[in-house]
Amino acid sequence: MLESIWFLLWGVLWAVYFMLDGFDLGLGTLFPFLARTEEEKRYVLNAMGPFWDGNEVWLIAAGGVTFAAFPRAYAIMFSGLYTALFLLLIALILRGVSLEFRSKIDNPGWQKIWEICLFLGSFLPALLLGVAFANIFKGLPLDEQGIFRGNLFTLLNPYGLLGGVLFVLLFAVHGGLWMALRGSGDLERRSGRMASKLWAVLTVVLVLFLAYTAVATKLFTNYLKSPLWFALLILPVGGLVLSRVYMGTQEWLKAWLASALTILGVTAFALVGLYPALLPSSLNPAYSVTIYNSASSPLTLKIMLGVALIFVPIVIFYQFWAYKTFSHKLEAKDLEYEEAY
Amino acid sequence: MDALFLSRLQFAMATMFHFIFVPLTLGLSLLVAIMETRYVQTGDEDYKRMAKFWGKLFLINFALGVVTGITLEFQFGTNWSRYSEYVGDIFGSLLAIEATAAFFLESTFIGVWAFGWNKLSPKMHALSIWLVALASNLSALWILIANGFMQNPLGYVMRRGRAELADFMAVVTNPFAWQQIVHTLSGAYLLAGFFVLGISSYHILRKNEVTLFSKSFRIGVVFALVFSLLEVVQGHMHGAEVAKIQPAKLAAMESLWETKKSAPQYLFLIPDPENERNALEILPIPGALSMLAYHDFQAEVKGLKDFPKEDRPPVTLTFLSFRTMVGLGFLFPLLALWAFKIRNKLEENPRFLRLLIYVIPLPYIALEAGWVVAEVGRQPWIVYGLMRTSEAVSPIASSQVGFSFVALTILYTLLGIADIYLLAKFARKGPEPAN
Numbered sequence: 001m002l003e004s005i006w007f008l009l010w011g012v013l014w015a016v017y018f019m020l021d022g023f024d025l026g027l028g029t030l031f032p033f034l035a036r037t038e039e040e041k042r043y044v045l046n047a048m049g050p051f052w053d054g055n056e057v058w059l060i061a062a063g064g065v066t067f068a069a070f071p072r073a074y075a076i077m078f079s080g081l082y083t084a085l086f087l088l089l090i091a092l093i094l095r096g097v098s099l100e101f102r103s104k105i106d107n108p109g110w111q112k113i114w115e116i117c118l119f120l121g122s123f124l125p126a127l128l129l130g131v132a133f134a135n136i137f138k139g140l141p142l143d144e145q146g147i148f149r150g151n152l153f154t155l156l157n158p159y160g161l162l163g164g165v166l167f168v169l170l171f172a173v174h175g176g177l178w179m180a181l182r183g184s185g186d187l188e189r190r191s192g193r194m195a196s197k198l199w200a201v202l203t204v205v206l207v208l209f210l211a212y213t214a215v216a217t218k219l220f221t222n223y224l225k226s227p228l229w230f231a232l233l234i235l236p237v238g239g240l241v242l243s244r245v246y247m248g249t250q251e252w253l254k255a256w257l258a259s260a261l262t263i264l265g266v267t268a269f270a271l272v273g274l275y276p277a278l279l280p281s282s283l284n285p286a287y288s289v290t291i292y293n294s295a296s297s298p299l300t301l302k303i304m305l306g307v308a309l310i311f312v313p314i315v316i317f318y319q320f321w322a323y324k325t326f327s328h329k330l331e332a333k334d335l336e337y338e339e340a341y
Numbered sequence: 342m343d344a345l346f347l348s349r350l351q352f353a354m355a356t357m358f359h360f361i362f363v364p365l366t367l368g369l370s371l372l373v374a375i376m377e378t379r380y381v382q383t384g385d386e387d388y389k390r391m392a393k394f395w396g397k398l399f400l401i402n403f404a405l406g407v408v409t410g411i412t413l414e415f416q417f418g419t420n421w422s423r424y425s426e427y428v429g430d431i432f433g434s435l436l437a438i439e440a441t442a443a444f445f446l447e448s449t450f451i452g453v454w455a456f457g458w459n460k461l462s463p464k465m466h467a468l469s470i471w472l473v474a475l476a477s478n479l480s481a482l483w484i485l486i487a488n489g490f491m492q493n494p495l496g497y498v499m500r501r502g503r504a505e506l507a508d509f510m511a512v513v514t515n516p517f518a519w520q521q522i523v524h525t526l527s528g529a530y531l532l533a534g535f536f537v538l539g540i541s542s543y544h545i546l547r548k549n550e551v552t553l554f555s556k557s558f559r560i561g562v563v564f565a566l567v568f569s570l571l572e573v574v575q576g577h578m579h580g581a582e583v584a585k586i587q588p589a590k591l592a593a594m595e596s597l598w599e600t601k602k603s604a605p606q607y608l609f610l611i612p613d614p615e616n617e618r619n620a621l622e623i624l625p626i627p628g629a630l631s632m633l634a635y636h637d638f639q640a641e642v643k644g645l646k647d648f649p650k651e652d653r654p655p656v657t658l659t660f661l662s663f664r665t666m667v668g669l670g671f672l673f674p675l676l677a678l679w680a681f682k683i684r685n686k687l688e689e690n691p692r693f694l695r696l697l698i699y700v701i702p703l704p705y706i707a708l709e710a711g712w713v714v715a716e717v718g719r720q721p722w723i724v725y726g727l728m729r730t731s732e733a734v735s736p737i738a739s740s741q742v743g744f745s746f747v748a749l750t751i752l753y754t755l756l757g758i759a760d761i762y763l764l765a766k767f768a769r770k771g772p773e774p775a776n
Contacts, residue, residue: 049452049455049456050452050453050455050456050457051452052452053407053448053449053451053452054445054448054449054452056411056448057445057448057449059411060410060411060414060444061440061441061444061445063414063415063440064414064433064436064437064439064440065437067414067417067418067425067429067432067433067436068429068433068434068436068437068438069433069437071426071428071429071433071503072426072429074425074433075418075422075426075429075735077418078418078419078422079422079735079736079737082419082737082741083741083744085415085418085419086415086744086745086748086749089412089415090748090752092408092411093408093409093412093752093756094752096404096407096408097405097760100400100401101759101760101763104401104766105763105766145736147736151738296429296433296434296505296506297430297500297505297506299505299506299507299509300430300431300434300505303434303506304434304437304438307434307438307441308441311441311442311445312441315445315446315449319449322449322450322452322453325457325461326452326456326457326460337459338393338773339397339455339456339458
């Protein structure tokens, strides 16, 4: 029971990370295509300004909770996906410093470097997270000791890559909508239009991914066992449809929230299929890392549950407040401000 | 080079690089909070400009601290997976608590603070930097409790082939951890104090914003003085704790080979680990080591030869780092006292002000050296007496570690140069003019 509660919490942390940092990563990916003038560039950067750092902590928390609640899964996942994780790490480091460094020096060469780094540091994490999770859904080549029998290229199979493309698109639509929400005039219009165009591609890729998932993974086993769970599909499908509807009426906040629902729904749908495994083994189901064979002691799980139940609501409360305080439409005076990006 | 050696090298590089930025974050967040609170209390615009100026340097420093912090969490799993599996029940929880209780608070309110100057009331804005200061210090507390478990494992039971939590309070109240917490935080605060002294001196020497920087100087000097004194006194107690709990580390710190009653301390000494002796020992202070370790001039101090070879830490590195830390540690209170003495007649002491500019790097060196003593001195153990570092490494190919080590080293070098360049640029530029 405790293990299952922690599986749920583990899933929630990843889902919230995708939902929140998703728009930063998506916006960073769109950056070279969206921002034309220096002014527009700075609008895009400041649209993520006060948020990206707090969003990234959801990843650190997701990693930390994997370590605390399922230490064996943490050990196998992080050492097995070694090179992919270091690429992710380097990309995220570049993303963070690009935002902080770019506007500190008024020199086109300096700024160009950090703009390229921002794009790479946003696009690569989206892609790598998608590739990594798709491979987890599919199963990793884990032997009986949990040693990963493969390398970076093992992960770059068609299903893994499709997962990567899916994440890039999910985040890009999400980021485009965020920019439409916070930008105005031409930038708002183009961001919205870009999100709508990408939405069509996303819908196609999502359907393909779902179909491929039925073939390449065992995620549907749980659903076939208890078909009621299929009702969960209403979240991603509903989110996807609603986001398109609100794009049409240019109600950007609602469209963004619907897109957030899509991301949460896709994650939830996949994790229900994964349960109770955390890292299925593609070599032999018996070698899979599950919540049962990787969990911490009941005492640790109980103490950590107390910690999570106290702090996560507090975190949600103040992050919600920070979003309310800063998610207004950007104006010229937001750029003149000296700490602005 | 094998995966173990490369992983150790990478861990040392990534952690020491991260720790360049951590202590200034810990100390300067508090100093900026104090400055901004003065502004809220007095309405004096100078304090606002002061908080903004030091706050800008704080943010540039913070940027690299935060992005390189993710590496630290990841690398326990990537490079030390056997360790993670073995002690994750305890160590992993402490990291998770650090993230949920501290990192969220720190990272959310740093954004609120940086972007909120015109959006929040002055009180709310000052509160947000206090929350950042509280959170970064809380995160130090939890990570040092986690490190305390590696230094002096307590509150666990061996079950299912791993160390499982038996007594959470024992883990959290680990006396060794609390010595480290006080020692590290005092070090961070004195570093921030000397940072403020050095940069203030630079501007006062150039007659730039003399009033504002004299005020900064007088705030910084209190930190430098109080915490450099505390560091010496508490450092002594910390040393006594090491003697009790990790006698092999103490012997390496002092390069003491033979077990001795009334052990002396040599002012100058060159270790010769090959031949298990010191190549040179001059200027002994009789009984000093016994006194320092056990508060008794006659006490017996265990020498390295009394430990099996495979249980001894690397002697030369531990010894040299310890000497560096202690030597600098005694210099700081003297400098701080002098700075305190002249705090009201700064412009009459240009030479000392110039000296203070060059003092800025010294606390950094002392703090890094201190961590080398703590971590290298703990070898060959990753968890003292419980798990060896050699047993903790992930089953990964050395080529993978070679790639990540080279990539991280190049990246960190470039980022470090860019960040220090930006820090220097904005430190020189000084505060925005008053309007």
